[in-house]
Amino acid sequence: MRNKKFNKIKMKKKQxxxxxxxxxxxxxxxxxxxxxLTPAALASAILNYINLDEGFKGKKVIDLGSGTGTLAIGAKLLGAEKVVGVEKDPDAIKIARENRNRLDLDIDYVNLDVREFNDESDLVIQNPPFGSQKKGNDRPFIEKSLSIAPIVYSIHKTESRNFIEKFITELDAEICVRKKTGFPIERTFNFHEEDVKKVNVDFYKFIRNQTKNRLKNE
Ligand SMILES: C[S@@+](CC[C@H](N)C(=O)[O-])C[C@H]1O[C@@H](n2cnc3c(N)ncnc32)[C@H](O)[C@@H]1O
Known part of the structure; x- marks a missing residue:
């Protein structure tokens, strides 16, 4: 019985x-x-994890820094009720909308800097810049996500651990899940020296302290 359930989850993840x-x-x-891009295998693993954890069904989900749309599309395919992707680059938005249209999905992609976005949601999922090009590029994502949602799933470079721990405490939130994984970055820019470089990253679940206390008292 357990094996059957496990195989079903594995199949869904692969699909x-x-x-x-x-x-x-x-x-x-x-x-x-x-x-x-978040590679498809990693995106699928993360999205399936979230689906088994908080679940997407009936939820309003925001993908901050949605790029060409991968995480938002995955959330919608897994049953989220409303999905919004927020992205600063108009060219990426155009591609995300093409991807969405090809799959005939109802997702809003809005062309904004995450700092300017203010809609509340049930969950945020995000793969923000790691801050490799400009230190602190991930800060507005963490700040914004916790101001618009009680629960946030996010990916950050493992070497940023100290910063993340300190910043999350300052924002009156808590890290309730941290899983170390590898993030294969394909050669994208001319300063990349390898065809694929594996970067150590952590996948997190952040929860606002107010939410945690409310759940405890329910
Ligand atoms: C690492 S990529 C991830 C893209 C996509 N979510 C994925 O998982 O494949 C980060 C994305 O954040 C966008 N971005 C960076 N800074 C931003 C900001 N301040 N506001 C909105 N989008 C931003 C970038 O243009 C890029 O598309």
Whole structure:
């Protein structure tokens, strides 16, 4: 029985990965915005984790820094009720909308800096810039996500751990899940020296302290 359930989850994960793999990526990625795709296998693993954890069904989900749309599309395919992607680069927005239209999904992609976006949601999912090009590029994402949602799933470079721990405490939130994983970055920019470089990253679940206390008292 347990094996059957496990095989079903594995199959769903693989099917999602195949769909995400077919999406169109950046045409002219901008180094300053750290435009690299979340690889389909990793995106599918993360999205399936979230689906088994908080679940997407009936939720309003925001993808901050949605790029060409991968995480937002995955959330919608897994049953989120409303999905909004927020992205600063108009070219990436155009590709995300093409990807969405090809799959006939109802997702809003809005062309804004995350700092200017203010809609509340149930969940934020994000793969923000790691701050490799400009230190602190990930800060507005963390700040914004926790101001618009009680629960945030986010990916950050493992070497930023100290900063993340300190910053999350300052924002009156808590890290309730941290999983170390590898993030394969394909050669995207001319300063990349390898075809694929594996970067150590942490996948996090952040929760606002107010939310945690409310859940405790329920
Ligand atoms: C690492 S990529 C991730 C893209 C996509 N979410 C994915 O998982 O494939 C980060 C994205 O954030 C966008 N971005 C960077 N800074 C931003 C900002 N201040 N406001 C909105 N989008 C931003 C970049 O243009 C890029 O598309």
């Amino acid at each position: 999602l990965e195949i769909k995400l793999q077919k999406l169109k990526g950046y045409q002219n990625p901008i180094p300053g915005l750290e435009q690299y």
